[in-house]
Amino acid sequence: MSSRRPLIIAVCIAGLAGLAGYAWHANQPHAGGAGAPRVGAPPQAAGGGGPGAPVAVEVAVVQARTLADDVSAVGTLVSNESVVLRPEVSGRIEAIRFRDGEAVRRGAILVELDAAVQRAELQQARANLTLAESNFRRTQDLFGRKFVSQSSLDDARAKLEVARASLALAQAHLARMQIRAPFDGVVGIRSVSPGDFVKDGDALINLEDIATLKVDFRLPELYLDRVRAGQALELSSDVLPGARVAATVEAIDPLVDAQGRAVRLRASLANPALRLRPGVFVRVRLILGERAAVPVVPEAALVPAPGNTQFVYRVDDGKVKRVEVRTGQRRQAVVEVVEGLEAGAVVVTAGQLKLRDGAAVNVAGAPAGVARAD
Template sequence: MSSRRPLIIAVCIAGLAGLAGYAWYANQPRADGGGAPQAGAPQQVAGGGGQGAPVAVEVAVVQTRALADDVSAVGSLVSNESVVLRPEVSGRIEAIRFRDGEAVRRGAVLIELDAAVQRAELQQARANLTLAESNFRRTEDLFGRKFVSQSSLDDARAKLEVARASLALAQAHLARMQIRAPFDGVVGIRSVSPGDFVKDGDALINLEDIARLKVDFRLPELYLDRVRPGQALELSSDVLPGASFAATVEAIDPLVDAQGRAVRMRASLANPGMRLRPGVFARVRLILAERPEVPVVPETALVPAPGNVHFVYRVEDGKAQRVDVKTGQRRQAMVEVIEGLEAGATVVTAGQLKLRDGAAVKVAGAPAGVARVD
């Protein structure tokens, strides 16, 4: 093995020498102009189709569109009015005058309790009132003929007033045996039946006004000076994909949550067809301000740069000029341009990777307009 080592070393040295000679020969200029390019020689522009040829790009024209300053939040839907009906007195249920989930009108009798005693008391009070009225008329006539004293007349008048008050009290007791709807709405699912004995304060049925709904949501406190009652917002829910509902801010809680640093807000909206229901999760988009003329460009025109900044290539006189821009809102693949561009400018939307500042460009097709931003 040791005798073959010098032979192996000699072969390696010869191979290295051959490679060095080939590299020297390949880098020598030849008569036909071949070989490696010389330092400083002009290079072909990638995608340009020839030495110094313009770069093919796609462009779009900066246009202005109406854009809204908005903020998004999540909330829950609640009924416009909601109540759990409870009896004021104990008693046995005599009749139920509704069907579960039925729409009822204000004042409609929903549940009747056994009111036999109260009806008897009412009849007694009416009889007492009739007697008191007769006694008062008779005493008044006798007083006019000087047969009774003033005190007798006053006593008869007082008994008449007591009889009237007793009648009103009996009517109130009887009215409490009927549970009526306090507003138009839809009743829930009952858990009682005729014949059940209920105590005063027991929950019988819920009534919900869902012709209109309210949505409660919270916003960070930094928006406090930009919100006010009457502002418009859009509402959507997963239960109705693709549907959008218009709502209006009704109230702003004067107290800011000290833990979450958020302010509670309430908006109202119409509920046609009662498609939405209380308790549903909702997404809201509150429109803070409307701006009618905002420059926008497609997202594809932006080129990211170090330092979390962006720039675009503006096309002027057939050349690409790099322009640093400050961006704002993004909506439907469009970006608001706050600084750097004005309406009417032409920017590159495809082919930026082949460009450098000042490079010649060739527009592929007519400049594209900017899609509408709602």
């Protein structure tokens, strides 16, 4: 084994020397080689174009639109009318005249209590009234023939009035055993059944008028002088994704909340299909006014700059000019330009990172009248 070690070492040294010679030969320049640079050839630019080549960009024309001044808030839908029906007297439920969730008309009987006693009292009151009327007519006839005194006639008249009052009272007692709908609406889900004994004031069923709904919301007090009854607003809700429901301001609370410095407003909206229900959370957009011919640009045209400023690249005769702008409202991917641009100007919407002030541009799919740099 020791006799072979010098041979192995010699082979390794020869191999290393060969690799070193190959590496030296590969790094030497060769005349006419494919990798040799040509004398006088201009250097290639990194994107395939020269330093002064036009930059490909996309543009848009500044448009004039009518914008609405608005304010957003959140609110909750409430019924136009809402009541929990309760009996005025204690009694046993004799009949329920509605089905859960059913629409009912004003005056419809919803719940009847056992009224056997009240009906008997009514019958007694009618009999007493009939007797009192007969006695009064008889006394009146006798008084006309001078057989009775004036006091007898007055006494008969008083008894007649008492009998009439007793009849009215019996009718009122009987009416209180029937619970009727005070307005058109939809009844809720009952928690009582026929035969249940209920006390006066117990909750029986809720009745909601939801053909028209109201929405209550609050706005900061600084908007107090800009809101008024009759203003239009839009509602949106997760219950109706993508839908916009029109509503109208109905009332403004005269009292400003001293804790939150907010004013409460109520608006009303039609709900003919009953798709919305009381208690639903909604987003409110109140339109305070409209402004015509407002210049707007796509959001993509704006480039942020230091100092909380923004600018755009305006295209003039195939070249761009950096223009600082002041913006206003944002609506559906467009931004109002308060200062810096006018309607009809052309601005870059894509490719701003490759631009500098005064750079030449090639416009992809240029609108009519927009110059291209060749």
